[in-house]
Amino acid sequence: MAHNSIAIYPGSFDPMTNGHLDLVERGIRLVDRLVIAILRNEVKEALFSVDERIAMAREVLGGIANVEVTSFNGLLVDFAAQRGATIIIRGIRAVSDYEYELQMALMNRRLRPDIETVFLMAGEAHSFISSRLVKEVIRLGGNISGLVPRPVEVRLRRRLLGEQQ
Numbered sequence: 477m478a479h480n481s482i483a484i485y486p487g488s489f490d491p492m493t494n495g496h497l498d499l500v501e502r503g504i505r506l507v508d509r510l511v512i513a514i515l516r517n518e519v520k521e522a523l524f525s526v527d528e529r530i531a532m533a534r535e536v537l538g539g540i541a542n543v544e545v546t547s548f549n550g551l552l553v554d555f556a557a558q559r560g561a562t563i564i565i566r567g568i569r570a571v572s573d574y575e576y577e578l579q580m581a582l583m584n585r586r587l588r589p590d591i592e593t594v595f596l597m598a599g600e601a602h603s604f605i606s607s608r609l610v611k612e613v614i615r616l617g618g619n620i621s622g623l624v625p626r627p628v629e630v631r632l633r634r635r636l637l638g639e640q641q
């Protein structure tokens with residue numbers, strides 16, 4: 477891809493899972509700089525505040541060079557353009573993700589034809605992980621080790637199970 481290429485990896489990241497991390501590691505091999513952008517103006521109720529999600533993501537991504545974590549408001553493509561990004565990275569797990577992702581990618585292309593959406597697949601060991609299911613499983617007492625980074629697991633247990641660690 478182009479020299480000095482910047483990609484945006486947008487999402488809710490409520491919270492960041494090992495599937496997200498897998499995608500960050502794949503994405504940074506394709507571009508010079510990867511900006512993880514957490515949506516601020518979300519309608520759906522989140523478990524963690526945007527600031528908590530940023531802090532968690534920064535903690536688990538601390539060792540990866542050229543990866544930045546931030547938040548954004550408004551249209552994703554406007555934020556991408558403002559940051560000089562030409563690529564939007566999104567993960568696709570099963571076929572069921574495709575329809576929603578295709579719609580967003582085509583709408584974003586219509587809004588800004590110069591920004592390309594690139595879909596990446598996490599490794600198969602991570603391809604069933606979602607933040608939503610991780611939260612449900614932990615809430616119901618299931619084991620989520622290996623599905624989220626350790627600091628995220630600790631915070632999830634604290635928030636959902638009231639554990640002090």
Ligand code: PNS
Pocket residue numbers: 486487488489515550551552553579580581583584
């Ligand atoms: O992790 P998610 O919740 O699937 O991420 C969805 C996200 C943040 C990528 C999407 O909702 C988004 O880009 N929102 C910003 C507003 C916007 O640009 N909407 C038009 C998208 S076609």
